[in-house]
Amino acid sequence: MKDAVEAVATVVETDKPEGIRLQKVLAAAGVGSRRHNEELIDAGRVRVDGKVVREQGRRVDPETAVIEVDGERVVTRTGLIHLALNKPRGVVSTMSDDQGRPTVAELITEFGSHSGLFHVGRLDVESEGLLLVTNNGDLAHRLTHPSFGVPKTYQVEINGPVRKETLRWLRMGVQLSDGPVRPENVRVIDQVGSRVLIEMVLHEGRNRIVRRLMDEVGHPVQRLLRTEFGAVHLGNLRSGRARHLTRFEVGALHSAVGL
Template sequence: MTELGETDRPAGIRLQKVLAAAGVGSRRHNEELIDAGRVRVDGEVVREQGRRVDPETAVIEVDGERVVTRTGLVHLALNKPRGVVSTMSDPEGRPTVADLLTEFGSAPGLFHVGRLDADSEGLLLVTNNGELAHRLTHPRYQVPKTYQVQISGPLRKETLRRLRSGVELSDGPVRADNVRIIDQAGAQILLELVLHEGRNRVVRRMLDEVGHPVVRLLRTQFGAVHLGNLRSGRARHLTRHEVGALHGAVGL
């Protein structure tokens, strides 16, 4: 009996190997997941060991969470400092997001997801996954973002209610999904504000409209991704679970 030539082999890569490359676990662990019926491929539970899949096109889930298996994709969290502009290049020579990503320079096509204005700080997602980036910033998917906002008081309860119920801006109304006071020192108040809007400088414009200009603005969360203890000016790769949660939030 002759051995199979390369052109005669079944197409694709073994599922347990694809899962291992995506960081799910060892091949043996992944075989146990498959035996337990915890893995789906294109919506179908797979219990067959050795099933071959195309990691570039297959939709693979473990325990209902998407596992991204396409090669070459990069998903980063960056803690943008104040004074850095949310662009990959700047004709005026100002410091940019790209300047903070030199250690990831070999990854092709990186770009930022949405923006933080130059005076704002905190979590900015950076990726070369165009479809994910598009959906994360599309109003249809209403991905929430959380900010810590320092303002000067005093702050009336009526103002908090107004932020929740809606503020009229020049380009239409906007309301906070949630807003609360998390700290206060003298006249300085620290708010936590959650909203899914992505309009230009929307947080600053909301607070200007209610008479409390922003002193400092820090984004701490974007969807399932938290800023955590990531140092200012540094970036990290998103975890497999964070990437899967972002895909799930926008129906990918």
């Protein structure tokens, strides 16, 4: 009798379905209520690993499944943190500094322990603006790898006037000591007296690339602010503050680098 009970228990355990119901995974990822997610599935708007799912109750592994809603990636891995930080001037783009300078880690204490978190790319100590912070190593690696060319937008304050020939030179590309650099877009967005504000979009993140570029064309940077990193915009985030990325921002970043 005992052997029979143990055998039944083994069968029950073996037949236990694996994974979590898709609508529950979507709800946990912030897509909507379970009922709303069931409607999305019924409408054929949800894909799992590239295939449309219409089956209610389909179970998935949120750690490994690639889930999309209306073609937009929904990141469902647990324990991931994705932050946007408005780094002030004078803060070092590092989690610790042996010289005692203020660091990125000191600005994100409200989000808990910074153990495992790291910044994506860098902004030099005098530069300001958008810096991504995460514990998602796969995403961070791809976002900073030059082969993916994720665009970054900067506002560059310089002393003018700026000649049309200089703008044309920037748009055509400038040869630096470590190779050429060609911004995707360069335009003057404001000019007051001798102050000129230029918006520039780059697809690479070499060390001090914007400052070296402007030095080369004879207009050293007076102030440098990064306003966009891929699909993430600085918006009205105050200097020194951080926020969680939205589900849509995280999904767009993953899609941009093929994850």
